[in-house]
C-alpha cells in the first residue's frame with residue numbers, strides 16, 4: 049500500500065459512539081466469545097502479541113476477564129523500528145495493568161536470518177516490514193503449540209474491511225475478539241473497561257518501519273474511515289451521499305471502496321479451482 053498524502057479528514061464524521069449499555073454488552077459478548085474459543089479448542093490458555101497499542105491492550109484486557117490472568121500469556125517482540133516507549137507500554141500492560149506472564153523476544157535477528165537467506169529483499173521497506181510481522185506470527189504459534197494455547201488476534205472492523213494487516217502476519221491467528229468494533233469504538237471500549245487514557249488515545253501504528261502511522265499510510269483519519277465504512281461500504285449509502293453527509297471529497301469515499309475491494313483476498317480462505325469431477 050503506497051503512502052497517500054495528505055490525510056483526508058471529514059468535516060463532520062458520523063457519530064459511532066456506543067452507549068454505556070452497548071459497551072457493557074460488547075464487553076460480555078467478547079469475553080464470552082474468548083472463553084468459547086478456548087473451550088472449542090480444548091485449551092485453558094491464550095497467547096497474545098503485546099505491542100503497547102490499543103488493539104492488543106484491549107484484547108488482552110478482555111482475555112484476562114474471560115480466562116483469568118493466570119491463563120493469558122503475552123509476547124512482546126521488539127524490532128529495530130519499534131519505539132522504546134511502545135515496547136515499555138507493552139511491558140507495562142503485561143506487568144502492571146494485567147499482571148500476566150510475558151516474555152520479550154527480539155525479532156530483528158530472526159528477520160535478519162531470513163534476509164540472509166533472501167538478500168534481494170533487503171531495503172524493501174514494505175517487504176521487510178511484513179517479514180517482521182510474519183516472524184511474530186511464527187513465534188506466536190511456536191509458543192501456542194508448546195503451551196497448548198490459542199493465539200488471539202487483535203484485528204478490528206476498520207482494519208479488516210480495508211485489508212490493513214499483513215496476510216499471514218498479524219492476520220495469522222485463531223480468532224479476532226474485537227472484530228466487530230470500528231477503531232473509534234475500540235478506544236471507547238478500552239476506556240470503558242479501565243485502560244488508562246494515554247494507552248486508549250495513542251496514535252495507531254503498525255510499527256513496520258520508523259515513524260509509520262496508520263492514518264498517514266492509509267491517507268485518511270480513523271473517524272473519516274470509520275464513517276465511510278459504516279455509511280458507504282457496509283451501509284449501502286451512495287458515494288456522493290456519503291461524501292455530502294460527512295463533508296469529505298468523493299475521492300476519499302472511492303479510495304476506501306478501492307481498499308475494500310482490493311483486499312477481498314485477505315478476508316477469504318485461499319481458493320482452489322472448482323472440483324472437476
Ligand SMILES: Nc1ncnc2c1ncn2[C@@H]1O[C@H](COP(=O)(O)OP(=O)(O)OC[C@H]2O[C@@H]([n+]3cccc(C(=O)O)c3)[C@H](O)[C@@H]2O)[C@@H](O)[C@H]1O
Nearest residue numbers: 049178181207211212213214215218253254256262265313
Ligand atoms: N487479488 C489478490 N488475490 C490473492 N492474493 C493477492 C491478491 N493481491 C495480493 N495478493 C497477495 O497478498 C500479498 C500482499 O498482501 P500483504 O503481504 O499483506 O502485504 P500488503 O497488503 O501490501 O502490506 C500490508 C499492509 O498492511 C499494513 N499493516 C500490516 C501489519 C499490521 C498493520 C497494523 O495495523 O498494525 C498494518 C501495512 O502497513 C501495509 O499497508 C501479495 O504479495 C500477494 O501474495
Ligand SMILES: Nc1ncnc2c1ncn2[C@@H]1O[C@H](COP(=O)(O)OP(=O)(O)OP(=O)(O)O)[C@@H](O)[C@H]1O
Nearest residue numbers: 097098099101102103104124125202218252253254
Ligand atoms: N512489537 C510487537 N510485539 C508483539 N506484538 C506485536 C508487536 N507489534 C505488533 N504486534 C501484534 O500485532 C498486532 C497488530 O498491530 P496493530 O498495530 O494493528 O495493533 P496495536 O498495536 O495493538 O494497536 P494500534 O493499531 O492502535 O497501533 C498487535 O495488536 C499485536 O498483537
Ligand SMILES: [Mg+2]
Nearest residue numbers: 099101253254
Ligand atoms: Mg500498533
